[in-house]
Each structure stands twice: as structure tokens, then as C-alpha cells.
Amino acid sequence: MTELKNPPHANRGVVIVKEKNEAVENPLTSMVDYIRVSFKTHDVDHIIENVLHISKDFMAEKSSGFYGYVGTYELDFIKVMYSAPGDNRGVLIELSGQGCRQFESFLKCRKKTWFDFFQDCLHNGGSFTRLDLAIDDKKTYFSIPELLKKAQKGECISRFRKSDFNGSFSLADGETGGTTIYFGSKQSDAYLCFYEKNYEQAEKYDIPLEELGDWNRYELRLKNDRSQSAVKALMKTKDLTLIAMQIINNYVRFVDADENVTREHWKTSLFWSEFIGDVGKLHLFMKPQKDLYQKSRNWLKNSCSPTMKMVLEADKHLGRSDLSDMILEAELSDKQQKMLEVFTADISDMVV
Template identity: 35%
Template sequence: MVNLEERSGSFLPELPYTNRGVIRQKEELSALIDWCQITIKEVPLEAVIEDVLRIPMELMMVTGYEKGIAGHEVVAIFDNIKVLKPTGNAQYQGFQILMSGKGCRNYENFLQLNEETWFDFLNRVCQYHINFPRIDLAIDDRKPYLSIPDLIVRTKEGLLSSKLREIDFHDSGELKEEVFQSKGGSLYLGSSASNLRLVFYEKGYEQNKKYGTELDENWNRYELRFRQEMAVSVVQELLRYRDVAGLAMEVLNSKIRFLEKPTGSMTTRKRLYPTYQAWAELMKDIGKVKLTMQPQKKSLQKVWEWLEKYVAPSLKLFAEVGKIEKRDYIGNLVANGEMNITQKQLYDDYIKARRLEERG
């Protein structure tokens, strides 16, 4: 059990009939919990779902559609909120709650429904015999303060002071008039298996590539990925001070600093290099950030956006041809189509949510 010093409408929106594109945020900086993975022991499955998650049991049904993660299999699922049990060498008496970034956004629907915050949920979880294999904090920067390609260049040039020794980066783009233009850069500090990994990337480009949404060139994301002992410490700090920004700033300032080449000095001692101005401004303003929630039932929305962008024009073509030939091409297409397992899961989730709405 984690000891603490202090206690601190609708699941599925109506499908859109216009292309909403990227949802614009008023805040230039906002913070999210973007991954939450919890091992909880000596608690039966029904209690994990109804008492810990506070999700109605009838929503979290075993479907057999989803694969688990290493050493675990899914026993209950609603969209991207999963409960898993250990298998093989990972045997223990308990379960694992797994919410990816999408799962966190899905779970915020339930938090709002229960008039709770993430702090309420984490505080409740910590009353049980638990561990946190991983928790991620994400800072969304819509100003943006930083240029990811510039950070990558500075890193290559040695203008980075970092306690995280393993560094990786990815920068895709295209040549325009013989000049390389970035279209989705990422910088990774720390290994994927370490207790702390920092990731800086162009979120707008990532969303555009994944889902075909309207490109937001001014959307960066900075992720702090915590594992094991550090994840537990982070949760304790969040509940003690309820200050996501302060925690993020403390971690970033203690681990990394982007630098400027000093002018008029021959020193090679990085600790004497001035701080990169854009980094200093971000560190100054990040203290104003509050933890926000962006509840989304994203899966159907993303399918709809994909249909609108990539499939609707072809459907329109055959609908018009069908009028001339007196044939229902679209109706025949739907009648003969079969859903895959992911689509069946989406449909099942939708039906369960509608039934809950009708009941309540």
C-alpha cells in the first residue's frame, strides 16, 4: 500500500456531420495525464472495476477481441480502458489497470460523470495494495515555445546538458527548393526501459499522419514518462502538492538544459554556457500550467474523420453512377461488408454506452 501524508452525459458524443478538424485549445500550455498503468493486488475483478475505477460492471465486458501485453491477458475492456490479469511467469494475485493516452481521455468521461478529478482517482487507488509500473505526464505546447527540429540540431551540436545519457531522434520532412523542411520531428532523452524518459515531438504532424486530421503546425507535446519507483514517487508528489506544473518543471530542470554557444568566450565547460532563451521562457511559463481533462470517446470519431477524408469521395462517385445505372452500389457494399474485431469492439462499446444512457 502507498502511504500518503494527505488525503487529498454521454460516453459517446453524436457522430459529427462536418469535419471538425483539430480541436483548438485556448491555453498555450496545458498538462495531461497521458498513460496510467497500475498493478493492484488482493482485490477481486468486480471491485477493481466498480470500486476502484467506478465504472459500471456491465460496461466492462470480456470480449476476446483485444490482445494483452507481455505476461498479461485482457479480462475486461471498455474502449481503451483495460483490466488485465497475469499469465505465465508474471503470476500474482491481482490485476493490472492499463490506460494508454487514448484510455486516459476515455476515462476522463467517467471522472466527469462521477464528478471527480485525476487526484481523486489516484488518491483512491493508493488506499489499496498497488504499484505503478508507469505513469506519463504530457505538456501540450500550442504557442509553440520550442522548435523540435531546432532542439534536434542543438542536441547534435552538443548544446544539451543532460543527465539522461541515451539520446535518439527522428526527423521526417521533405525538400522544398533544395531546403529541408521538417514534418514531424521527435527527440528522445533516456532509454525506453529507464525509469525516466523525456520525449519532445510535433504532435500536430503526428495526428495528421495517423488520422488525416487538419494539420496543426503549432502543436508540440513534451512527455515525461515515469516507470516503477519513479512512477510511484511521482504519484505521491502529485497527491501531496497537486501541482503538475511544479513537478514537471522540477524534473526537467534537474535532468536537462538546452544551451546557447557563449559569445566572446572560449570556455568548453557546459555548465558555464547560457541557457537557450526559448527553453528558459518555457521553464518560466510552465509554472502556470494546470492539470486539464480532455474527455473524448475518440475511436468512432477517428473512424468517421477517416471516412470523410478518404472514403466519402469514392462513395459519392459510385452513388452518382448508381443513379444512372439504377443500381445501389453503396447498399450492396454495406450489405456484403464484414466488421473486423476492432470494429466489432467499437460497436459493442457503443451499444453498451447507449443502454447505460437509456437506463440512467
């Protein structure tokens, strides 16, 4: 559940979400969910310190990268890749969904918003090659499986030519395991993904479905020129409404079949009108996550803690100190040393 706090005027439409009680009056929340932005420079230090505003001292370096980049500086899910000298790829910032949540802690510490980050990127010649926005719907204006049936009956008017879907069910009792609909091609510069987030989270974290309640997720995924144009539009309006309405409403519309008129004149379904109307009231939300390298902690807990407990119990019985000796004698890698520095630092210590 979430408690929404109204931001100061300087936040320009960005609201901080705190994990407490979900406000019923705000059934829709939207967040930046994925970013890739490239810079035609090899000055990786400048990008880290003047765009991310993070001290490079806290970032671990590894001699590999993706998309043709040869190296990466990373602070958990916040990644900065660099190319070889002479390679015009330059420098790339990549923030996954978790990376976005972690980066919001740095933005919050500096009393900045995503719009400030976008401005820093554009000011430094950044070119956005991917931008994902996620809308979480706890009201569930519609059932995704029913939406799929409606689309399969031809009651979806769209500028996209293609749609795809997937789902699962239990062979034991026929219980469904969540449905996902893709509007458009995954290879195109714009496509939408609607899915049942509660099923995905229940399976991922082994949580009973009823504990999560109703929860749909609508993702707007933009690439290349579409993502660059979207960021520039956001910077002009400081308002998520423009991009959310443009992408969803202009690309997809659900209607009710009427044999008395041609398909293009079928009336918009009431549930879709209500949904689009509330999308138009969206703010860009932030949900800062301060916990860094939580994946490593979880791995230690899930994979190693039973073995460590076994050795500890044996040490107690035998009067030995094998476990503590192993820990004291262990040597940290460069990456683990950087992780230790992050663990023992405050977010404010890492910003520049």
C-alpha cells in the same frame, strides 16, 4: 482552439478544456497521457467498480491480454487485464492516450479528478508501473529542429547520458516532415520526448499543416518506481508544477556556449528560462472525450460506406432490398452487443 473554464475549488488544480477557442494566455496545457497501474488481487470486479467506478456490464471480455495477462475487460481504450489464478500479476488497468481522454468523461460525470483516481488506486494497493504526462505547446517557445542542433553542438547539459532523434523529409522538394528528440534511453525508468505534434497530426489525419498551426508536444514518460514516486508526489501537492519542473528542469537544461568559462557554468538560454518559468504555472488539464468506439465508426465509414452505397444504388435500380436484408440478418458478436449497449447509453448510465 480551446476555451478554458476555471474549475471549482474541489477540482484541486484540474481544469476542463473545451474545444472552442484556445486561450492565448495559456499557451501550455498538460494532460495525463498514459497510465498502467497494477493490483495484487484477482478480484477484477472490485477493481473495475471501486477504482474505475464503471459498471462491468458495459465492458466486453476477451480471453487474451498483454504482459502475461490471460484476459481483458475493455470499454474501447479503457482496459482492465487479469491474470490466471495463482499468478501474482493480479489485475492491471491500462489507459492509453485515448483511454485517458475517454476515462475523463467518467471522472467528469462523477465530478471527480485524476487526483481522486490516483487516491483510489493507492487506497486499493495500486502500484503505478507507467505514467506519461504530455505538455502541448501552441506558442512554440522553441523550434525542435533548432533545439536538436543546439544539443548536437554540446549546448545541452543533462543528467541523461544518451539522446536520440528521428525525422523525415520529402525527396521531391526537401520539405521536412517533423523532428523528434528523445532524451534518455527508452528502456530507462524516465525519459523525455519532444516532437512536432503538428506534423504528426497532419500526416495521421491528412490535414494541411497550415490548418494546425504551430504545435510542439513534450512528453514525460515514467516507469516503475519513478511513476509510483511521481503519483505520490502529485498527491501531496495536488500540483503538476513539482513533477514537471523536477523532470524537465532537473534533467535537461539548454545553455549558450561561452569560451570564457567551463561548460557547467554556461548560462541558461533565455528561451529555456522562459519556457521553464511557464511550465511552473501549469495546471493538470482534462479534455473529456465522450465518443466511444469511434475507431469502429471510422472503419465503417472509410472501408465499407462506398460498398454499401453501391449496393444501395443497385437495389434502387433493381427494386431489391439486398442491403437492408443483409443488415437485418446479421448477427452481432458478444463484443458488438456490448458496443451497442455503450452506443445507446449515457456516461451516467455506466458509472457506479
